[in-house]
Amino acid sequence: MLFNSYAFVFGFLPIVLLGYALLAARAGTARWPLWWLVACSAVFYTIWNPINLLIIAPSLVVNYFLARALQHRVANHKQPDRTASAMLLAGIVFNLCFLGYFKYRNFFVDSINQVFLTQWPLLEILLPLGISFITFQKIAFLVDVRVGNVKQFELVDFLIFVAFFPQLIAGPIVHYREMVPQFQKATPQIELHNLCIGLCLFAMGLFKKAVLADGIAPHASSLFAMSDRGEPLGLFYAWLGALAFTLQVYFDFSGYSDMAIGLARMFGIRLPVNFDSPLKATSIIDFWNRWHMTLTRFLTAYIYAPIALHLTRKRMAQGKSMVAAAGSRPAAFFVLVATPTLITMFLSGLWHGAGMTFVLYGLLHGSLLVVNHAWRQWRPRWNRQRYQRVMRPIGFVLTLACVVFAMALFKSQTVAGALHMMRAMLGLDGAVLPQAVLGRLGAPGAWLQAAGVSGDFYSGTGFVSLVLWAVVLLVAATTLPNSLELMARFNPALGKKASPVGPWSVSLNARWATVFGVTLLAGVMSLNQVSEFLYWQF
Amino acid sequence: MSERRFLSWIFGVALGLAALAAALCWVVDPYLVFGQARFAGFNHIKPAVTTHEPMMKAYQASRACGKTLIIGSSRSGIGLDPSGPAWPQAMQPVYNLSVAGTNLHDALPLLNMLLAHCQPDRLPTTLVVGLDFESFLSQVRPATAPQPVANDADQQQAERLQALARRTSGGLLQPGLLWRDAATSLLTVSALVDSLATLRASQRAAGPNLLPGGNSSEWQLQAWTQADGAGALFHQKHLLTARRFAKPHQLGVAPDGAIRGMAAVSAMLGLAAQHKMAVKMAVQPSHVSHHELIDALGHWPDFDRWKHALADAAHHARQRGMDVTVWDFGGYEADYLQPVPARGDRRAAMAAFWDPVHYNAILGQRITAAWIGAPAAPTASSASASESALGAELRPETVAQRVFQVRQARERWRSANPQALADAQRYRCAVQACPGNARLH
Numbered sequence: 001m002l003f004n005s006y007a008f009v010f011g012f013l014p015i016v017l018l019g020y021a022l023l024a025a026r027a028g029t030a031r032w033p034l035w036w037l038v039a040c041s042a043v044f045y046t047i048w049n050p051i052n053l054l055i056i057a058p059s060l061v062v063n064y065f066l067a068r069a070l071q072h073r074v075a076n077h078k079q080p081d082r083t084a085s086a087m088l089l090a091g092i093v094f095n096l097c098f099l100g101y102f103k104y105r106n107f108f109v110d111s112i113n114q115v116f117l118t119q120w121p122l123l124e125i126l127l128p129l130g131i132s133f134i135t136f137q138k139i140a141f142l143v144d145v146r147v148g149n150v151k152q153f154e155l156v157d158f159l160i161f162v163a164f165f166p167q168l169i170a171g172p173i174v175h176y177r178e179m180v181p182q183f184q185k186a187t188p189q190i191e192l193h194n195l196c197i198g199l200c201l202f203a204m205g206l207f208k209k210a211v212l213a214d215g216i217a218p219h220a221s222s223l224f225a226m227s228d229r230g231e232p233l234g235l236f237y238a239w240l241g242a243l244a245f246t247l248q249v250y251f252d253f254s255g256y257s258d259m260a261i262g263l264a265r266m267f268g269i270r271l272p273v274n275f276d277s278p279l280k281a282t283s284i285i286d287f288w289n290r291w292h293m294t295l296t297r298f299l300t301a302y303i304y305a306p307i308a309l310h311l312t313r314k315r316m317a318q319g320k321s322m323v324a325a326a327g328s329r330p331a332a333f334f335v336l337v338a339t340p341t342l343i344t345m346f347l348s349g350l351w352h353g354a355g356m357t358f359v360l361y362g363l364l365h366g367s368l369l370v371v372n373h374a375w376r377q378w379r380p381r382w383n384r385q386r387y388q389r390v391m392r393p394i395g396f397v398l399t400l401a402c403v404v405f406a407m408a409l410f411k412s413q414t415v416a417g418a419l420h421m422m423r424a425m426l427g428l429d430g431a432v433l434p435q436a437v438l439g440r441l442g443a444p445g446a447w448l449q450a451a452g453v454s455g456d457f458y459s460g461t462g463f464v465s466l467v468l469w470a471v472v473l474l475v476a477a478t479t480l481p482n483s484l485e486l487m488a489r490f491n492p493a494l495g496k497k498a499s500p501v502g503p504w505s506v507s508l509n510a511r512w513a514t515v516f517g518v519t520l521l522a523g524v525m526s527l528n529q530v531s532e533f534l535y536w537q538f
Numbered sequence: 539m540s541e542r543r544f545l546s547w548i549f550g551v552a553l554g555l556a557a558l559a560a561a562l563c564w565v566v567d568p569y570l571v572f573g574q575a576r577f578a579g580f581n582h583i584k585p586a587v588t589t590h591e592p593m594m595k596a597y598q599a600s601r602a603c604g605k606t607l608i609i610g611s612s613r614s615g616i617g618l619d620p621s622g623p624a625w626p627q628a629m630q631p632v633y634n635l636s637v638a639g640t641n642l643h644d645a646l647p648l649l650n651m652l653l654a655h656c657q658p659d660r661l662p663t664t665l666v667v668g669l670d671f672e673s674f675l676s677q678v679r680p681a682t683a684p685q686p687v688a689n690d691a692d693q694q695q696a697e698r699l700q701a702l703a704r705r706t707s708g709g710l711l712q713p714g715l716l717w718r719d720a721a722t723s724l725l726t727v728s729a730l731v732d733s734l735a736t737l738r739a740s741q742r743a744a745g746p747n748l749l750p751g752g753n754s755s756e757w758q759l760q761a762w763t764q765a766d767g768a769g770a771l772f773h774q775k776h777l778l779t780a781r782r783f784a785k786p787h788q789l790g791v792a793p794d795g796a797i798r799g800m801a802a803v804s805a806m807l808g809l810a811a812q813h814k815m816a817v818k819m820a821v822q823p824s825h826v827s828h829h830e831l832i833d834a835l836g837h838w839p840d841f842d843r844w845k846h847a848l849a850d851a852a853h854h855a856r857q858r859g860m861d862v863t864v865w866d867f868g869g870y871e872a873d874y875l876q877p878v879p880a881r882g883d884r885r886a887a888m889a890a891f892w893d894p895v896h897y898n899a900i901l902g903q904r905i906t907a908a909w910i911g912a913p914a915a916p917t918a919s920s921a922s923a924s925e926s927a928l929g930a931e932l933r934p935e936t937v938a939q940r941v942f943q944v945r946q947a948r949e950r951w952r953s954a955n956p957q958a959l960a961d962a963q964r965y966r967c968a969v970q971a972c973p974g975n976a977r978l979h
Contacts, residue, residue, distance in 0.1 A: 156762070192541035199548065436766055439882075457974075460765075508544045517551025525559070525727045530690075 001047045003202075003259045003365050006527055016040045016165075017190060017266060024188040033188040034156045035268070041165035048129055055128045059098050063138045064158050066091045070145045070498065071150045071153070089144040092428060094197040099135040102127055105458055107354035130169040132351055136298055137173060144176050148424050154179070166263035167463035170256050172274040172536035173294040178494055182269050191268060197490045198266035203516050205258030206523030213252035213530045219466040220244035220411070227408075227424070234432035237458070242404045245411045247473040252280060252534050253292070258483045272297075272494040274482055278475040279403070282395035284368045285376075287403060293495070295351075299344050304374065307340040328377050337373050342366040352410070357418050363408040368402050372443055400478075436460025480504075549960055562726040568732040570597045573721040576750065583691035583739040584734040587748040588758065592695045593719065594636050594748050600650060600702045602752065603656040604633030608646040609806075610668025612638035613822050613895055616759065618668065620751035624906035629664055634752035641673035643802040646809065647699045653813055654703040665810050666910065667819040669848070670895075671832070671841050671868065674799035676790040737861075748966060755946045756899060759892035769881040769890045775893040776831055780965040788839035797847050807855045807862065816861035819848065820909055820929070821868040823901065826875050827962070828894035829868070833948075834962035841868070851934040866907045867929040870947035873901055886907055904928055 001008050023033045046053045066087065071434055100108075102125055109120045128134075139160065144224045145148045152392015159178050167174060182499070211469055223241030226412050233241070254275035264271045278291035288296050315322065321332045329464035382390075399530065405425060435455030438445045449455075480505045484492050506512050568586045569576035577580040587594055606629040608618050615636030620846050624633050635648055638888075640795070653661065696716070702714035739745030747755040760772055790798035803819075811815045832838060848864045855862040879886035890901040897905075908928045931941050952958060966972070 026739045124840045196544050199545065203548075326713065385621065435770060439766070467815060506539065508539045510547060511545050512540070513547035514551050517548045518550060519557065521552040521555050525556070525725055525730070528722045529728070 001044055002531070003256065003263070004206055004523075004527055004531060009524060009527070010033065010047045012044065013263070016144065020267065021190040022187070030188050030486075031156055034160050034183060036121040037165070038156060038163060039160045041160075041168060044165040045163065045168060049126070051126055052128045055102070055126065056131070058136065058161060059095070059138070060159070062094060063091065063142065063162075064155065066094075067142055067150075067153070070142065073350075074146065074148055075151070085145055088142055088500065093143040095135050095138050095142075095406050099131055101125070102131055104350075104354045104460060111356075113538065116459065132172060133167075133169065133171050134162060134467075136295075138296065139302070140173070141176050149175075157183070164264070164269075166260040167267075167271055170253070170260070171292075171294055172257060172260065172272050174271060178272060179269060188270075193524050194265050194268045195507065197487060197492055198262045199520070200266070200491060200512075200516050201262030201265060202259050203262075203520035204486070205255045205260075205262055207519045208251040208255030208258065208483075210255075210523045210526035210529065210531065213248050213250075213255060214474060214526065214529050216244050216247050216251075216466075217470045217531075219462070219469060220248050220261065224411050224413075224417070224421065227372075227421040228413045230416075230420060232429055232432075233421065233424040234430055234456075235424060235427045235429055235435055236453075238318050238408075238421055240403065240470060242407050242411075242425060243470050243474070244460060244466060246404045246407045247477060248280075249407070249410070249534050250275075250477060251473065254482070263482075265492065270492070270494050275482065276484070277477070277482045279400060279474070280396070281399050281403075282392050283366070284372045284402060285398055286395075287399055288365070288369065295348070299348055302435070303347060304340050304344040307343060308336060311336055311339065323377075326377055326381070332375060333374065341369050341373070345369065357409045357412055357417050360415065360418070361406055364406050364409060396478075404526075413430060418465070430454065432456045432458075434458045434460040434463045439464055547661040548778065555689055556725060559730050563724045563733045566733040566736050567723075568729060568736045569719075569723050570594045570748070571719055573597070575781055577740075579738050579743070580909075581699040582739050583743065583745045584748065585735050585739045585745040587754060588746050590732070591638055591754075592640075592691070592749065593698065594696050595635070595752070596648065596651065596695065596702055598750075598752060599633070599635055599652045600655055600705070601654065602633045603660045603662070604631045605660075605662055606664040606666060606877070606950055607652070607662045608632065608634040608636055608666045608668065608752070609642070609647065609649060609752070610636040611640055611670055611673065612636065612754065613670060613897065614666075615752075615754045616756055616892075617754055617822070617897040617899060618666070618906065619899045619902060622899065622903045622906060624903045624911060626911060629910065632666075632751065633662075633727070634857070636668065636753070638754070641802070642667070642669070642799070642806055646802070646805055647696060648869030649806075649809065653809075656718075657801075658706045661813060662815055663820065664816045665806070667806065667817060668822045669864075670822060671817055671837075671844055672779070672783055672868065674789055674797060674844060675787045675837065675840075676798065682955070687758065716952075717909045745835040747890075756892065759896060759898075763887070763892060765883065767879060767882060767884040769879045770884055771893045772825070772827060772878045773962040774879055774905070775895065776827065776962075776965045777968060779828065779831055779894070780835065782836070782967045784835055784969050786964060787850050788837070789844060791967060797844060800847055800851060803851050807851065807860065810862075811855070811858065811860055812957040817855070817863075818910060819852065819862070819904070821845065821866045821932075823874060823890075823905060823929075825878070825888075825891045825894045827878060827958070829870065829874075829948070830958050830962035831894070831965055834959065834966045845932055845941060846937050849934050849937040852932070853934045864932045866932050866937075866944075867905050867928050868941075869929070869944040871928055872952050873928065875903070875951060 003009075016037070019036050023036050024030075026533055027033065034166070036526070042053060049260045050472070064283060070084060070087050071082065072092070073087065105125060106122045109122055112118060113120055142151070153176075157176075159222065160183060161174075161176050161180050164179070220241055223237055224245065227238070227241070238267045257274035260276075261271045273296055274292060274294050276290040276293065278287050281287035281290055310394065312322065315332070315335065321329045324334050346359065346364030347362070349358045349365070352358045352361065405422065408421040408425065409418045424470070431453045433448065433453055433455060437460045438448065438455040440460075441448065484504050486504055489507065498522050564572055564582045565574065570584065571589050574581070584594065606620075606625070608614055608620065610618075613636075613640055618634060618636070620634045632653075635645065635652065639645065649665075698719065701715045705716060719735075719867065725864070726866050728835035733743075738746075744757065746758040751757060756900065759771075762852060784923055792798055807817060832841060842867060845866055845868075852862045852864040872892045876889055876891075878888070888898075891897050928947060930936070930943075932940060963972070
């Protein structure tokens, strides 16, 4: 079941809210409302395909009992405890193997077949919904238990953490210590205050997904389909297509995150921020600090930091140079910054999808991050203010261009298709515009034709529609406050401090109620459209 | 403002605006779902036909009954005007059931649905069928390849037609899909946008339209021609045709040698026999440049073979007592030979065609007069089949002659236009590997 569906908005959600409120009011224990949420989350997960639950349930059982054993071990033994570490390692390996089988088995087998010309069979494997997110949640939980951040938990606490329906399918990826204490502290009831804030966030998220992302999606899909078929695109179409997809995935995923945060808030739970206007970023480092922030946090904490720490300790033991804030030695930079960055982004790419395009996507972004870090190390040390004044706009344009360029890998079905798109983006396939548009541009049209731009028969109306969509969405994404900034007064999410942001700050008044009424209506009235949820495959 | 009031305001605004939007959509009826009357200057133009034609046609047809029904693709949908003067009085009223992008197989459920609604005293007596050779071409697939699955839109349309056929007149006991159609025609952004587009187009009296007679207006093709010139439309259509119908597309043939698509012709004739309808089939006219492209793609022998099969099918139907004729307008008649204006020329107009396959209503009236207004089909013992300067009837005893005459006309034309075949080959080479040929953009 998707958040942006009639069944969810008019069926599932009201029933869950009503059941939670009734149980909170009448049940003798605070645990019954939690069990209600767990049961509803199971229904939410199962309704798409009941087999999803049959596959995931055993892994949850294994993780629960392993966590129990780990918790007991940590509580009763002094640190360092190698046995506990081994138990943690076993749990991580189990979860990764579980993920690896269902998501990557065919990819690895196919890759081996291609490289070694073998003919290992590919199996039809059902990919459980949200398996990547669930796996990361389980690993994070085991780590938290191991390091003593989780000292006590019950079955319902574990289940609500792993399977809470707002963040079950597509995050945000949360830590146990962020979420469950909120369930334990909060009085289980539906508070109007939380319902207001949650509904506003949900309305904004639904609008972003159902109206904005789904509105531009057909343009992006048709252009990438042309590229995957090897049809000529030209410079303008290629960049417009990649930009359209960048905007689609941003509004799609950030919209879904807003809906998740809003839904959790309806139950009084604050989830962490996942998107912070990433298309406003002025560097690639800044971009990854704003895009899918909980994934970045997870990868930094559990992959980048341990690798960097291990390599640092090794260099220190060898008496070699370390990385400084600026002017480090290249060898130190390569070992202590570039290597962990590339490994982390390689795994990030692989996490996004079982395909070479995603691996290359991760490596490309890894390379861009390395370049960014290197620039920070060895850039000219100009006056800071002047540097910011000059570099911010340049950095913004460069970052946006790099992000859009890399999206060719994210969206294309094949490496060949991605390379075809990238080739066109680099201008190697010439430049074309619809003849219907070129013919109406007058003198500028003549200049463009003199410069080598030719006319083709892509629909002029379609081209203008694409440009309008792209411009409007790009302006919105790069200039307007995001949904969490709008709601900042109400402390909507973890990691977003409560502070008013001036005239855009939402207040509980008639004007904003009207805005949200219109926003909610527009989102609901767009539910009939065919919609793809891009992060479904994760 | 309190939280309770804030929430109430949100839902109040949402519900209030939803009610207004629904009211507007219901009154304007952009998709013809509610059967609202059309008022000039308000909602008489239905531009949503460009995106919702199958649904609109289904609902319009569920309220229409004509003495004569036309089925076919966009070619007959635009070119054959039911209100034209060429239709004999005895055959009126005429209703055009043609739907863009469909073939004969797709037309039958729609026809069935309409027949289910017509009162016994208003059942159609004549079925006019526009046939497109290209719709009988299919991509060669290995026998072990899985059958293509119908897409969601096609499945929904099939369910809709079944539901409309079962629908009681008025009342609440409507099949679920019809309730869903009603809801999406009232409470969706697309319906609201299309309602506003309907108002705007009707006020300006300009826009694509699904006319009350079931045919589509020529407005869109006219607008494109004025904007880009006929040459551009011809060029674009030729490219699309080459991409769609280049080999390995070919005339699908069953193991017993029968042409696969003829099963739909047989089904249509069976349905007509069941309802005691006369059938008038026709190979629809195309511009000469389209014929050249079909030949360049290697399909001309199959085009002739298909005409033979149509003549045989009509003959067998007549032997079973049906009134069936088939005419061939797919030749090199004078009306089809007008040179295409150069690309970029937005002033020169084509007299009979909007693009290589879509003939205009003027030519449509002329072929109607030649074909429908022709004398009743002679009996088996009579002399020759009907002929006119425009088209000829196909009968088993005359089809070979007709095919030969068309080939002769083609050779005469090519002698006078030696560049034509080379032009057609360039379109083929735009989509297939050809030795030494530059890519055609």
